[in-house]
Amino acid sequence: MLRAIFLLLACQLAGEAIHRLTGLALPGAVLGMILLLGWLALIPRERPALTAVTGWLTAHLAVMFVPAAVGLINEGDVLVTDGIGLAAATVCSTMLTMAVTALVFGWALKRFVPGGGEDAA
Amino acid sequence: MTGLLAAPLFWLTVTLGVFEAFDALSRRFGRHPLCHPVLWTVPVLIGLLLATGTPYAAYRDATFPISFLLGPAVVGLAVPVWAARARIRRLAIPIILALTAGALTSIVSAVGILALFGAPDSLLASIAPRATTTPVAMALASQLGGIPSLAAMIVLFAGVFGAMCATPLLDWLGVRDYRARGFAVGVSAHGIGSARAFQVSPGAGALASLGMALNAVMTAALLSLLEFDDIRLHHILNF
Numbered sequence: 001m002l003r004a005i006f007l008l009l010a011c012q013l014a015g016e017a018i019h020r021l022t023g024l025a026l027p028g029a030v031l032g033m034i035l036l037l038g039w040l041a042l043i044p045r046e047r048p049a050l051t052a053v054t055g056w057l058t059a060h061l062a063v064m065f066v067p068a069a070v071g072l073i074n075e076g077d078v079l080v081t082d083g084i085g086l087a088a089a090t091v092c093s094t095m096l097t098m099a100v101t102a103l104v105f106g107w108a109l110k111r112f113v114p115g116g117g118e119d120a121a
Numbered sequence: 122m123t124g125l126l127a128a129p130l131f132w133l134t135v136t137l138g139v140f141e142a143f144d145a146l147s148r149r150f151g152r153h154p155l156c157h158p159v160l161w162t163v164p165v166l167i168g169l170l171l172a173t174g175t176p177y178a179a180y181r182d183a184t185f186p187i188s189f190l191l192g193p194a195v196v197g198l199a200v201p202v203w204a205a206r207a208r209i210r211r212l213a214i215p216i217i218l219a220l221t222a223g224a225l226t227s228i229v230s231a232v233g234i235l236a237l238f239g240a241p242d243s244l245l246a247s248i249a250p251r252a253t254t255t256p257v258a259m260a261l262a263s264q265l266g267g268i269p270s271l272a273a274m275i276v277l278f279a280g281v282f283g284a285m286c287a288t289p290l291l292d293w294l295g296v297r298d299y300r301a302r303g304f305a306v307g308v309s310a311h312g313i314g315s316a317r318a319f320q321v322s323p324g325a326g327a328l329a330s331l332g333m334a335l336n337a338v339m340t341a342a343l344l345s346l347l348e349f350d351d352i353r354l355h356h357i358l359n360f
Binding site for chain 1: 136137140157158159162163166167170171177180181184185187188190191192193194195196197198199200201202203204206211212214215216218219220222223226227230231232234235237238239240241244248251252254255256257259260261264268269270271273274275277278279282283286287290291294296298300301302304305306308309310312332334337338341342344345346
């Protein structure tokens with residue numbers, strides 16, 4: 001368990017280091033995620049512990065961004081002046097993204113995956 | 122007593138307590154997207170900060186142990202991606218094409234529409250990572266010169282709205298394949314959309330989680346390319 005936590009922190013730390021040293025613009029945590037993917041593919045030993053720890057973290061993701069979201073307390077002016085634009089852009093962009101992704105996925109499934117790639121799930 | 126208000130223990134306890142109360146309420150309402158606990162916890166906490174005259178900086182420092190977990194949680198998204206590797210291999214072409222199209226659509230439409238309203242650069246940078254999971258959106262927003270807390274709320278509303286419109290929108294479009302449906306919900310409405318997809322079916326939920334994790338990387342990469350060349354988004358869109 002402790003080793004899985006260490007691995008998550010180590011991957012993030014390495015990701016942050018790469019982010020700063022190379023000027024690569026991907027955030028450190030995203031680079032850390034790619035590093036952890038590499039670790040999982042190469043070294044099987046910590047897989048069960050990592051699954052347990054990250055399962056717990058993902059299940060509680062919502063509470064973790066509460067402190068940041070409370071920062072809206074200082075952004076009242078923005079919400080008054082640009083609230084309508086923000087709402088319109090968020091609503092339209094969410095629907096457009098969902099439609100485009102679903103249609104492209106459905107089209108590519110028929111066009112490129114013989115037999116539809118049926119699986120158990 | 123005033124000393125207690127300044128101690129990290131106080132705001133940590135209050136934050137977890139308020140969140141847990143709304144989480145219990147959300148469970149009682151069958152996890153309806155409008156009952157998402159963050160949606161109600163944030164205004165209550167803002168009210169408490171105002172009532173006690175606590176500056177946001179003090180609250181942010183006190184609750185650092187909670188926010189700190191975001192980084193390791195993002196790193197941990199590698200685990201579900203790795204677990205889905207066989208399926209990724211089988212559906213590689215649809216996944217890559219749909220992910221690229223979806224991530225581009227999200228960035229261009231969100232920034233483009235907001236630019237039409239004449240919003241300043243800091244807001245365009247806050248909405249550009251709209252489709253990613255919240256911690257990634259906050260990191261990307263601050264890198265691009267946006268406002269992380271605003272990015273968090275935009276992402277939250279996108280998730281709530283996406284979770285509510287998914288079934289009617291995808292039915293209307295005639296998309297029947299559960300994998301196309303699930304993946305689209307994850308790419309466009311991240312974690313809140315994925316939670317909704319899991320309620321519909323485990324298969325759709327798994328594809329939604331995959332879409333969310335992959336889009337965190339794809340949107341980060343696309344925005345990084347834009348930032349790396351120091352081309353501002355609105356110059357590309359030429360508004």
